[in-house]
Amino acid sequence: MKKLTGWILIIFCSILLLIFAIALIAIIPGVLNKSSEVQMSIKEILTSSVGFLIVISLLIIGLKNGIKKIKKEKVVETIDYDGELKIDLTGQIEYIDYRNLILGISFKKPIYIVVLGILLLFSLTFVVNRENMMSQLDSNYFIFIIIGVFLLSPFFTLIQIKRLYNTNSIFKEELNYILTNDSIQIKGETVDSTQKWTHFYQILETKKFFMFYHGKMIATLIDKKMFLENDLQEFQRFTKSLKLKRL
Numbered sequence: 001m002k003k004l005t006g007w008i009l010i011i012f013c014s015i016l017l018l019i020f021a022i023a024l025i026a027i028i029p030g031v032l033n034k035s036s037e038v039q040m041s042i043k044e045i046l047t048s049s050v051g052f053l054i055v056i057s058l059l060i061i062g063l064k065n066g067i068k069k070i071k072k073e074k075v076v077e078t079i080d081y082d083g084e085l086k087i088d089l090t091g092q093i094e095y096i097d098y099r100n101l102i103l104g105i106s107f108k109k110p111i112y113i114v115v116l117g118i119l120l121l122f123s124l125t126f127v128v129n130r131e132n133m134m135s136q137l138d139s140n141y142f143i144f145i146i147i148g149v150f151l152l153s154p155f156f157t158l159i160q161i162k163r164l165y166n167t168n169s170i171f172k173e174e175l176n177y178i179l180t181n182d183s184i185q186i187k188g189e190t191v192d193s194t195q196k197w198t199h200f201y202q203i204l205e206t207k208k209f210f211m212f213y214h215g216k217m218i219a220t221l222i223d224k225k226m227f228l229e230n231d232l233q234e235f236q237r238f239t240k241s242l243k244l245k246r247l
Helices: 002-032 042-070 095-106 110-128 130-135 141-167 229-239
Strands: 086-091 175-180 183-187 192-196 202-205 209-213 219-223
Touching: 002 042, 086 229, 095 141, 095 209, 095 219, 183 219, 202 229
Parallel strands: none
Antiparallel strands: 086 175, 175 183, 183 192, 202 209, 209 219
16 A cells, blocks of 8 residues: 555656646746747746745655655664663653654654645735635635644644643653663653663654654653763664664
8 A cells, every 4th residue: 555655646746747847848938038928927927936846846745755655665774782781861851842852743744844835835826816816715715724724733733742741740750761782771750661672663863852663653752961972972873783763
């Protein structure tokens, strides 16, 4: 199913890119030569150019995602680690850091980029044909609803993040992490767990966190602020020895 979706994306985006390329080849000479068949104001030329760039960018994103879906997953490359890892960390994950992490991950997804591109196209159309679109407000109400939902989605996401943070007792505790070659041990008032590194299947390193995934939406977080500089560099070296998929 994943490969089928990938091929559909590749074919669809490739056809549209070809159509846009042919259209550009046909239109650009007329615009440059100010042909009587192509009469466009400077404003229309600028908005159309930006619109073309947005559409082409969206199609390229779709094409890249399609190629990504059909490609075989690369074998995880590891670097041998011959040291003895023994790092002891203590700290608490703060709400602001957690919020920024989740927002950053959520709004980098292709679906948000596509919706943003569509909204930009609609905005350009509105700038050029404001009077016509306002006169047809009743027929365009669905588009305005989509815009409203998209603009409000960060607000709803923030509410969800705040609720998750407040209802998860682990965020309210100061935690002790013990990192060794074999496992990660986490201790707190309500948690005492030991997980082997082989329990995880992928890792994401951000500017402020390590995220070890043991489910598609479930991850163990380690805040980089808890590390001493030397320990952080040592742990980064160690993570490269783990046979985990890297995001």
